[in-house]
Amino acid sequence: MATATEKPPSSSSSSNPSTKPALPPGMVIGPDGKPCKICTAFRNWKPRVDKPQQAQNGAQGVSGQQKTAAMMAAFASGTGFAANSQQQASTVTAPVPEPDPYARPENCPPDVEQLGRSTWTFLHTTAAYYPDKPTMAHRVNMLSLLRALPVLYPCSVCATHLGETMKTHPPDVSSRAALSRWLCEQHNEVNERLGKEKFDCSIEKLDERWKDGPADGSCD
Numbered sequence: 001m002a003t004a005t006e007k008p009p010s011s012s013s014s015s016n017p018s019t020k021p022a023l024p025p026g027m028v029i030g031p032d033g034k035p036c037k038i039c040t041a042f043r044n045w046k047p048r049v050d051k052p053q054q055a056q057n058g059a060q061g062v063s064g065q066q067k068t069a070a071m072m073a074a075f076a077s078g079t080g081f082a083a084n085s086q087q088q089a090s091t092v093t094a095p096v097p098e099p100d101p102y103a104r105p106e107n108c109p110p111d112v113e114q115l116g117r118s119t120w121t122f123l124h125t126t127a128a129y130y131p132d133k134p135t136m137a138h139r140v141n142m143l144s145l146l147r148a149l150p151v152l153y154p155c156s157v158c159a160t161h162l163g164e165t166m167k168t169h170p171p172d173v174s175s176r177a178a179l180s181r182w183l184c185e186q187h188n189e190v191n192e193r194l195g196k197e198k199f200d201c202s203i204e205k206l207d208e209r210w211k212d213g214p215a216d217g218s219c220d
């Protein structure tokens with residue numbers, strides 16, 4: 001998967017290169033050669049920038065963490081306790097956490113990770129409830145759903161990879177177990193590409209994750 005380097009391909013335009021800001025290094029470039037936001041994890045399109053310590057700590061140069069540590073030390077030694085509860089209320093104030101400028105509001109559009117997690121949840125759960133003995137209608141509709149993904153999945157880079165692996169490893173919609181395993185293997189192919197651990201594709205493990213929950217009843 002191509003990612004942006006210091007200078008994006010688009011910044012080499014001869015018209016006015018200096019007006020185009022450099023892309024974040026982790027931004028994924030789509031098949032059209034343009035930055036693909038839905039192919040990129042949010043943390044890569046808005047990478048954190050370490051601010052100088054002084055600026056982060058505010059005017060007194062003391063961070064929230066340092067304030068908390070000092071307060072805890074005072075309490076531990078006894079010197080932090082006020083003589084009476086009224087005085088305590090007036091002298092001890094909880095440190096106000098600094099707002100995280102990189103935190104995303106809940107209602108933002110998804111990034112590649114949120115979209116991926118939601119899609120896998122839908123696909124694995126649908127496979128977990130697919131019939132053991134599917135009718136022709138079940139098979140046809142499931143095949144249509146899966147074959148639509150390389151065409152319609154919004155992360156174009158992901159869709160292209162999926163289309164390629166589906167050519168060499170076509171969907172098996174012959175039963176619930178076969179479909180669940182096929183999806184698991186597709187997901188593992190992505191996991192491997194992203195350097196993540198592979199999942200155990202036995203039907204027992206898949207059912208535990210996507211249908212029944214663990215035997216200890218923690219999800220009941």
Ligand SMILES: Cc1cc2nc3c(=O)[nH]c(=O)nc-3n(C[C@H](O)[C@H](O)[C@H](O)COP(=O)(O)OP(=O)(O)OC[C@H]3O[C@@H](n4cnc5c(N)ncnc54)[C@H](O)[C@@H]3O)c2cc1C
Pocket residue numbers: 039112113114115116117118119120124149153157158159161162183184185186187188190191194196198199209
């Ligand atoms: C079709 C498709 C293609 C994608 N291609 C790309 C891509 O090219 N590049 C990219 O950056 N991202 C891609 N993604 C997104 C990526 O797969 C992840 O969804 C995303 O990185 C978030 O990962 P996660 O670690 O939260 O867990 P996810 O990988 O989303 O997994 C969610 C949960 O599924 C379970 N799980 C994990 N592996 C398996 C498995 N093999 N079988 C069953 N259950 C499993 C685990 O319990 C896990 O917590 C793709 C997503 C989809 C649906």
